[in-house]
Amino acid sequence: MDPVLIIVIVAIVAILVIGILIYNGLVQKRLRIDEAFAQIDVQLKRRHDLIPNLVAAVRDYMGFEQEVLTRVTEARAAAVAAGASGPVAQAQAENMLTGALRSLFAVVENYPELKANQNVLSLQEQLTTTENQISFSRQHYNAVVLDYNQTIATFPSLLLAGPLGFTRREFFAAEPEATEVPVVSLR
Amino acid sequence: MNFYQQISANRRNSFLLALVIVALLCALGFSIGFAISGAPEGGIAATSIALVIGILMALGSYFAGDRLVLGVSGAREVSQAEAPQLYNVVRELTIAANIPMPRVYVINDTAPNAFATGRDPGHASIAITTGLLQKLSREELQGVIAHELSHVRNYDIRFTLIVGVMVGSIALLADFFLRFTFWGGAGRRSRDRDSGSGGLQLIFFVVAIVLAILAPIAASLVQLAVSRQREFLADASSVELTRNPVGLQGALAKIATDPEVLEVANRATQHLYFANPIKKFEQRSSGLFATHPPILERINRLRDLSGERPLSPQEARLLSGL
Numbered sequence: 001m002d003p004v005l006i007i008v009i010v011a012i013v014a015i016l017v018i019g020i021l022i023y024n025g026l027v028q029k030r031l032r033i034d035e036a037f038a039q040i041d042v043q044l045k046r047r048h049d050l051i052p053n054l055v056a057a058v059r060d061y062m063g064f065e066q067e068v069l070t071r072v073t074e075a076r077a078a079a080v081a082a083g084a085s086g087p088v089a090q091a092q093a094e095n096m097l098t099g100a101l102r103s104l105f106a107v108v109e110n111y112p113e114l115k116a117n118q119n120v121l122s123l124q125e126q127l128t129t130t131e132n133q134i135s136f137s138r139q140h141y142n143a144v145v146l147d148y149n150q151t152i153a154t155f156p157s158l159l160l161a162g163p164l165g166f167t168r169r170e171f172f173a174a175e176p177e178a179t180e181v182p183v184v185s186l187r
Numbered sequence: 188m189n190f191y192q193q194i195s196a197n198r199r200n201s202f203l204l205a206l207v208i209v210a211l212l213c214a215l216g217f218s219i220g221f222a223i224s225g226a227p228e229g230g231i232a233a234t235s236i237a238l239v240i241g242i243l244m245a246l247g248s249y250f251a252g253d254r255l256v257l258g259v260s261g262a263r264e265v266s267q268a269e270a271p272q273l274y275n276v277v278r279e280l281t282i283a284a285n286i287p288m289p290r291v292y293v294i295n296d297t298a299p300n301a302f303a304t305g306r307d308p309g310h311a312s313i314a315i316t317t318g319l320l321q322k323l324s325r326e327e328l329q330g331v332i333a334h335e336l337s338h339v340r341n342y343d344i345r346f347t348l349i350v351g352v353m354v355g356s357i358a359l360l361a362d363f364f365l366r367f368t369f370w371g372g373a374g375r376r377s378r379d380r381d382s383g384s385g386g387l388q389l390i391f392f393v394v395a396i397v398l399a400i401l402a403p404i405a406a407s408l409v410q411l412a413v414s415r416q417r418e419f420l421a422d423a424s425s426v427e428l429t430r431n432p433v434g435l436q437g438a439l440a441k442i443a444t445d446p447e448v449l450e451v452a453n454r455a456t457q458h459l460y461f462a463n464p465i466k467k468f469e470q471r472s473s474g475l476f477a478t479h480p481p482i483l484e485r486i487n488r489l490r491d492l493s494g495e496r497p498l499s500p501q502e503a504r505l506l507s508g509l
Contacts, residue, residue, distance in 0.1 A: 001418065122271070128325075129275035136283035139430070 022157050026166050029148040033169055036141040043137055044083070047130045051076045051101075054123040058104075060130060061114050068100075069109050075100040091172065094134075101127065138172040145169045197420075201346040204413060211402050212241050215357060218395035219364045225388040241356045245349050252348040253312055254306040260302075260451045262287045262292035262314040273320060273328070277313065280333050283428040284340045291314045298447035299323065303335040303400075303460040304344050311339040316449065323438055326506060330425055330435030331461055337424035341421065343417050354406045361399035368396065379480040414458050415480045422485055423492065436486050443482040 055069055075097040082093035105124065108114050115121075149168050152161035160166075213234050248255075267274040274291060281288050289305070292314035299319040305311035313335050320420025323331065338344055425433045442462045449464035457463055458478035479485075487497040 020362075125272055125275065129272075129279055132275075132279040132329075133282055136279055137282055140285055 007134050018156075019160060022160050023164065025147075026151065026157060026161060026164075029151060030166065032144045033141070033148055036137065036144050040134060040137040040141060042147070043130055043133045044079070044090075047081050047097075047127065048076060049132065050123065050127055050130060051097075053128060054104075054120070057117070057120050057123055058108065058114060061111055061117075065107055069103050072100045072104050074142075100132065101131070145171055189374075197341045197343070197346075197417075200413075202344065204346075204409060205350060205353065205407065208350060208406055209238075209241070211398075211406055212237055212353065212357055212360070215360055215364075215395070215402050218391050218398055219360070221391035222262070222388060222395040223367070225377065225385070230391070237356070237360055240360075241353055244352045244356050248348045249306050249345070252352070253306065253310070253374050256302075256348075256456060257292055257312060257314060259453075260294055260297075260314060260456060262294045265291055265293045269431075270320070272317060272325065273332075276325065276329050276332050276398070277336070278482045280329065280428055284336050286311075286336065286340050289336070289339060289398045292313075293317060294321070294449075294451060296449055296451060298449040298464065299442050299445050300449050300452070300464050301331050301335055301461040302456075303338045304348065304459060305339065306345050306348065308339050311344060313339070318445075318447065319442075322441055322445070324434075326431065326434035327438035327441065328434075329429050330431070330438045333425035333428040334421045334435065335462060337421040337428065338417070340494070341417070341420065341424065343421065346417075347414070350410055351455075351458070354403070354410050356402040357406050361403050364395060364399045378393075411478060414478055418485065419488060420432040422489060424490060426492055431474050432489045436489050439482050439486050439489075443486075470484075 051072060055073060059069060075093070079090070079093040079097045082090045108120065108124070151157050152166050152168065192444045216232040216234035216237030219230075219237075221227065221230035223233070224228060239483070265273070270291070270293065273293075277291055278288060286308040289303070289308075289311040290313070292312055294300075294314055294316045296316045297318040299322050301313070301315045301319055303311060315331075319328070319331065338347075367428060422435060425435050429435070439462070450461070451466035452460060460479075462482060463477070463479045483498065490497055
């Protein structure tokens with residue numbers, strides 16, 4: 001056989017193998033993003049399920065601050081409803097709920113009998129951990145999105161990513177903690 | 188470097204270090220064999236024996252080392268119902284670190300400390316003393332657990348198990364040879380032989396003695412240097428996971444100032460812990476033979492990460508006198 005032909009064949013095979021490896025890597029990274037996103041949803045749902053219990057547990061003690069509880073209940077309802085209307089609306093509603101819960105916990109601090117109630121303490125711990133799980137899931141989601149976006153924007157994956165429809169993914173925006181000041185009544 | 192690159196760099200370094208230690212083991216085995224028998228075949232035989240013993244011990248520690256360590260430390264596995272907050276904190280951080288949920292153990296001791304062990308993230312255990320649970324806030328507990336889970340995620344736990352045993356088998360072999368020489372075994376045999384290979388045998392005899400003295404020290408120095416480096420890496424990874432340098436700093440300060448000594452820890456398990464469990468604060472100082480970096484330096488590196496001014500020695504004394 002002609003040595004030039006052999007070189008050409010070897011080169012084509014090598015390029016094909018490299019192409020397949022790059023493609024598989026991209027698919028794997030995209031799957032990681034979807035998995036991370038699904039994880040967040042699970043925890044958001046868990047938080048929605050916990051809130052009615054907490055509201056029921058603290059309602060009897062907090063005679064004068066029904067509006068804090070109403071805010072939490074309304075924010076929860078809005079967050080559940082927003083689940084169907086896209087990630088951006090959902091993130092906004094969930095951040096509202098986070099803010100409402102923070103002000104509720106701040107108010108709980110003013111009631112010694114609530115702070116000593118085992119049921120309330122346990123619910124508070126469960127909500128804290130769910131809250132943390134949500135933010136850690138978002139953090140993990142952002143890490144995998146960053147990894148994926150970097151890969152599709154750099155050589156050599158760049159050559160394949162565009163034609164095969166691997167597009168940039170969006171990050172989760174940080175929660176607007178600084179703007180959401182909890183309403184605390186000092187009696 | 189992102190998470191994944193850091194982990195693969197770490198695994199590569201572990202592999203290289205294990206190779207160095209295996210080479211040391213082989214060199215020691217060969218020179219001992221040659222020195223005793225006076226022939227290369229004897230050297231090869233002794234190398235094989237040393238390797239087989241080393242591999243068996245490494246395999247044993249790979250599959251059962253975690254149970255041994257947990258058993259020796261008196262750790263008891265706890266359920267979610269028994270320690271809900273601890274479980275919650277661990278679960279939160281497994282999400283951040285993207286690893287499976289490890290088994291959670293509690294050690295009944297008032298000294299605050301913790302360790303992680305196992306062969307990979309899928310077979311990992313994490314143990315916390317009751318003192319740590321009582322003395323730390325939720326935020327500080329989160330910092331410590333994130334540090335331990337970083338050891339799991341970075342495969343430090345596997346490294347610690349296997350390299351610890353390999354270093355141990357070098358020490359064992361060296362010890363065996365030095366005792367053997369002390370009782371005059373090699374001297375008697377070499378006199379029986381003709382002087383043809385005697386010169387070479389004498390050279391290997393000297394080499395074997397030098398190696399038997401130096402190899403265990405060299406191996407443990409390398410192991411300890413890597414161990415200290417990984418404590419810093421785990422501290423940094425802990426902050427990377429929790430996005431909160433204050434919690435871990437608070438935990439370090441509390442542990443540094445705690446006067447109690449962990450009773451179940453010993454020289455074989457001290458390097459596993461979050462902070463050196465045997466020494467007191469003043470003695471937890473820097474040095475070639477230290478398992479952990481000094482706590483003040485760990486705190487100051489964390490403060491550096493968040494752009495804060497390092498603590499002065501006066502403030503450190505204040506910290507230790509709390």
